[in-house]
Amino acid sequence: MSNISYFTEEGLQRLKDEVRQLETVERPKISAQIAEAR
Structure with missing residues (x-):
C-alpha cells in the first residue's frame, strides 16, 4: 500500500x-547551541 500525498501549488511552496527556513536558519542556530554546550 503506497502513501501518496497530493499538494496544491501553494501547499507545496x-x-x-x-524546509528552507529549517535548513538555513534553525539548523545552524541549534548547531551553535550544541557546540556551546560541549
Whole structure:
C-alpha cells in the first residue's frame, strides 16, 4: 500500500519554504547551541 500525498501549488511552496527556513536558519542556530554546550 503506497502513501501518496497530493499538494496544491501553494501547499507545496509553503512546505518548501519551511524546509528552507529549517535548513538555513534553525539548523545552524541549534548547531551553535550544541557546540556551546560541549
